[in-house]
Amino acid sequence: MDGTLLDTERISVIAWQTAGREMGIEIPKDFITGYFGMNRAAIDELYRQTYGPDFPIDALRARRVQLGEEFFQREPVHPKPGARELLIYLADRGIPALLATGTEYVKARQELEETGLWEYLRGSICGSMVTRCKPDPEIYQRAMALTGAIPGRTLVVEDSQNGIKAGIAAGCKTVLIPDTWTPRGDFDGKLYACGTLGIFICEDMSRAPEDLTFTNYLLSSGETSQSNVKDVQHMTITRDGTVYACTYGGGFYRFPDKVLGTKDGMMSDFTLASVQDRSGNIWIATDDGLNKYNPANGSIEG
Numbered sequence: 001m002d003g004t005l006l007d008t009e010r011i012s013v014i015a016w017q018t019a020g021r022e023m024g025i026e027i028p029k030d031f032i033t034g035y036f037g038m039n040r041a042a043i044d045e046l047y048r049q050t051y052g053p054d055f056p057i058d059a060l061r062a063r064r065v066q067l068g069e070e071f072f073q074r075e076p077v078h079p080k081p082g083a084r085e086l087l088i089y090l091a092d093r094g095i096p097a098l099l100a101t102g103t104e105y106v107k108a109r110q111e112l113e114e115t116g117l118w119e120y121l122r123g124s125i126c127g128s129m130v131t132r133c134k135p136d137p138e139i140y141q142r143a144m145a146l147t148g149a150i151p152g153r154t155l156v157v158e159d160s161q162n163g164i165k166a167g168i169a170a171g172c173k174t175v176l177i178p179d180t181w182t183p184r185g186d187f188d189g190k191l192y193a194c195g196t197l198g199i200f201i202c203e204d205m206s207r208a209p210e211d212l213t214f215t216n217y218l219l220s221s222g223e224t225s226q227s228n229v230k231d232v233q234h235m236t237i238t239r240d241g242t243v244y245a246c247t248y249g250g251g252f253y254r255f256p257d258k259v260l261g262t263k264d265g266m267m268s269d270f271t272l273a274s275v276q277d278r279s280g281n282i283w284i285a286t287d288d289g290l291n292k293y294n295p296a297n298g299s300i301e302g
Contacts, residue, residue, distance in 0.1 A: 252284050
């Protein structure tokens with residue numbers, strides 16, 4: 001919500017830092033943006049782990065809230081550019097939009113009602129409604145359950161590092177709206193893309209968008225039904241950063257060097273989509289059924 005639908009995160013950073021300085025503590029911006037997307041309990045624990053068990057987080061938060069309220073009394077909260085237009089577009093086409101935020105429900109609803117965005121949402125999962133906050137995928141899994149959505153056909157829109165990780169771990173298509181956090185070394189600092197010509201990797205994300213360059217990788221398929229693989233249907237990046245690719249005829253590929261096919265117990269070499277579950281298993285949809293792959297021991301069921 002903050003940083004994707006509402007233009008509030010930049011003020012939140014300033015308020016946290018100002019409150020910290022008033023208490024004699026310099027709080028780095030990277031530390032603050034590093035917990036965006038988490039719920040209150042997780043943020044409290046992070047402060048105590050970092051600054052000591054007796055750190056007065058309640059006093060810091062109270063002052064941060066006061067500073068934020070004073071700012072927004074002078075300048076009301078505004079939607080992020082394009083947020084309202086996107087929600088209207090989805091509503092007009094009957095595509096459900098749901099809120100998945102670490103912000104508590106009462107505060108989230110109040111701010112979205114005040115900005116006229118709440119009416120376009122089909123439902124919400126907020127703050128303490130989950131037991132595990134972002135970057136755990138639970139919040140997105142519960143949000144999808146509200147409408148019966150499936151990960152491979154769900155788009156997650158995020159602005160925070162924790163949110164991006166949660167969306168990826170939930171198996172959803174996940175996009176970043178730049179706000180207060182800029183990816184640098186996160187997710188190994190690379191941009192991955194796939195298509196009918198294989199996997200494309202941009203090694204240097206520090207350049208301007210028009211100057212980005214990609215290296216194209218054709219996947220060696222080993223003893224599957226094709227000698228090389230160009231048509232990559234889907235990619236999954238697991239919680240440990242491993243990249244997997246579903247290919248059309250080339251099996252299930254662990255980038256950069258391992259191929260799983262019918263010879264290994266896969267139901268088909270034509271793999272369509274994959275998702276990692278909470279236990280670390282990877283579920284792979286093929287054109288002949290569903291396989292479960294355990295990366296820890298290499299077993300395949302299905």
